[in-house]
Amino acid sequence: MAREAVIVGVGDVPLKEGRVVGGGSVLQVQARAAKAALDDARIPMRDVDGLLVAGLWGVPGPGQLPSVTLGEYLGIHPRFADTTNIGGSAFEAHVAHAAMAIEKGYCDVALIVYGSTQKSERSRALGGRPSVLTMQFENVWGIPQPVGGYALAARRHMHEFGTTEEQLAEIAVATRKWASLNPAATMRDPITIDDVMNSTKVSDPLKLLDCCLVTDGAGAIVMTTADNARAHGAKMTHIRGYGEAHTHWSIGAMPDLARLTAAEMSSQRAFQMAGVSHDAIDLVECYDSFTITVLMTLEALGFCKRGEGGQFVMNQRTAPGGAFPLNTNGGGLSYCHPGMYGIFLLVEAVRQLRGEAGDRQVKKVDTALVHGTGGTLSSGATVILANS
Amino acid sequence: MSETQAYEKPQPVIDPGTKPFWDAAREHRLSIPRCRACGKHHFYPRELCPHCHSDDLEWTDASGKGEIYSYTIARKPAGPVFAADVPYVIAMIALDEGPRMLTNIVTKDVERAAIGDRVTVKFDDVTPELTLPKFTLDKD
Numbered sequence: 001m002a003r004e005a006v007i008v009g010v011g012d013v014p015l016k017e018g019r020v021v022g023g024g025s026v027l028q029v030q031a032r033a034a035k036a037a038l039d040d041a042r043i044p045m046r047d048v049d050g051l052l053v054a055g056l057w058g059v060p061g062p063g064q065l066p067s068v069t070l071g072e073y074l075g076i077h078p079r080f081a082d083t084t085n086i087g088g089s090a091f092e093a094h095v096a097h098a099a100m101a102i103e104k105g106y107c108d109v110a111l112i113v114y115g116s117t118q119k120s121e122r123s124r125a126l127g128g129r130p131s132v133l134t135m136q137f138e139n140v141w142g143i144p145q146p147v148g149g150y151a152l153a154a155r156r157h158m159h160e161f162g163t164t165e166e167q168l169a170e171i172a173v174a175t176r177k178w179a180s181l182n183p184a185a186t187m188r189d190p191i192t193i194d195d196v197m198n199s200t201k202v203s204d205p206l207k208l209l210d211c212c213l214v215t216d217g218a219g220a221i222v223m224t225t226a227d228n229a230r231a232h233g234a235k236m237t238h239i240r241g242y243g244e245a246h247t248h249w250s251i252g253a254m255p256d257l258a259r260l261t262a263a264e265m266s267s268q269r270a271f272q273m274a275g276v277s278h279d280a281i282d283l284v285e286c287y288d289s290f291t292i293t294v295l296m297t298l299e300a301l302g303f304c305k306r307g308e309g310g311q312f313v314m315n316q317r318t319a320p321g322g323a324f325p326l327n328t329n330g331g332g333l334s335y336c337h338p339g340m341y342g343i344f345l346l347v348e349a350v351r352q353l354r355g356e357a358g359d360r361q362v363k364k365v366d367t368a369l370v371h372g373t374g375g376t377l378s379s380g381a382t383v384i385l386a387n388s
Numbered sequence: 389m390s391e392t393q394a395y396e397k398p399q400p401v402i403d404p405g406t407k408p409f410w411d412a413a414r415e416h417r418l419s420i421p422r423c424r425a426c427g428k429h430h431f432y433p434r435e436l437c438p439h440c441h442s443d444d445l446e447w448t449d450a451s452g453k454g455e456i457y458s459y460t461i462a463r464k465p466a467g468p469v470f471a472a473d474v475p476y477v478i479a480m481i482a483l484d485e486g487p488r489m490l491t492n493i494v495t496k497d498v499e500r501a502a503i504g505d506r507v508t509v510k511f512d513d514v515t516p517e518l519t520l521p522k523f524t525l526d527k528d
Contacts, residue, residue, distance in 0.1 A: 251490065
């Protein structure tokens with residue numbers, strides 16, 4: 001019988017006010033998340049023979065070869081490594097790559113890890129990227145990175161489709177409601193549309209509450225074969241389909257500022273592989289670096305038509321109790337956003353599928369769609385997960 | 389820009405692939421590559437045409453005219469060196485030749501910029517070695 005790759009473990013580290021509890025280096029927090037995910041899977045670290053890592057830590061220096069460095073730190077000798085970095089969506093791509101490696105017999109137990117201590121270290125400085133190569137045509141203009149690129153997309157979307165700032169605010173408000181149900185979330189106090197509209201202007205039309213948090217965080221995923229999962233008595237989450245794509249790095253090279261082409265490409269492939277329709281999806285976890293990211297993603301994934309994302313999210317449709325549960329841990333907007341957020345989408349989707357999400361548990365989740373976006377609306381990676 | 393005051397904002401690290409663009413800007417020309425195979429212009433400059441992947445490219449002087457495809461008003465600066473400029477306009481211009489480029493709109497009233505506005509290049513000699521092609525609103 002063919003080998004089937006499944007997710008058997010998820011883990012993260014506790015945060016308080018956006019900082020890792022107890023502190024720690026970026027290697028320590030990744031080791032803690034890895035241990036939590038392996039404990040969840042009931043698989044020992046020594047069995048890990050595939051390591052998938054993406055991050056912005058330790059550069060220049062040991063982070064230039066992140067899987068090599070992390071493998072050493074964890075005391076393992078992987079025979080499969082993948083350091084694909086397409087931005088915050090990298091981890092959804094890692095699930096796909098690990099699935100292919102496991103199903104081909106190239107490795108048996110794959111560990112996907114991410115960590116960041118950017119808040120504790122006050123190290124987030126994307127505006128300080130050197131003006132080399134493609135960047136020489138971007139940062140000489142003083143574009144705030146990455147919010148400026150998303151603001152350009154939001155403005156264009158408003159122009160083409162009549163999307164409003166209030167519609168974007170709906171997303172921030174709904175996501176905060178989910179966060180209020182998640183004890184691990186950084187920002188849990190309820191907010192209103194007016195709060196979002198009156199929050200500090202950052203890069204028009206985006207305001208402070210349209211933007212994700214800047215926090216620490218670490219997460220990990222463990223994958224193995226279904227046979228191995230049964231042997232260890234681990235809980236299995238099945239991977240029904242996946243896809244990935246990227247279209248540009250420079251915002252000036254984005255094919256269409258009002259259209260998330262990468263997500264269209266990746267999700268179409270994932271749906272095709274899974275052989276399911278949109279009606280089969282009970283839950284969506286999608287990257288929310290900014291409110292506009294969510295709106296454009298919902299259109300690109302095909303849950304509404306192009307240009308109708310604003311209408312789609314109105315009346316708190318994506319909030320707890322709404323018709324379309326979305327970003328149920330409180331998302332990057334209100335739970336945490338440690339630079340590259342995509343791993344937490346996967347962690348939350350698996351917990352929801354298993355029925356382990358506590359007060360925020362969505363009823364009857366059998367199939368979930370996870371979609372990561374990376375760069376400046378640059379890359380997309382979609383994974384469709386299911387209980388059977 | 390006073391020449392006695394040091395220019396502290398990011399400056400392009402010019403490389404062989406981009407030097408013709410920056411050299412032209414210093415001469416107040418907006419020069420962009422055009423593909424002899426498919427006839428299309430592109431920006432930023434590449435070694436292969438991003439449309440048809442031909443390597444048969446030539447540098448051509450663009451008209452310096454276009455329209456605003458999108459824009460944002462930065463209310464928070466991209467780092468301390470831009471703090472004194474807030475609020476300022478960053479716009480993506482659709483050049484009449486086709487390609488889009490990021491730039492600044494130079495205007496007294498940042499609220500006036502709108503998508504579809506016609507714009508014209510205005511060269512800003514920020515240092516003796518560096519000229520930035522910014523744009524002005526034709527309606528200003």
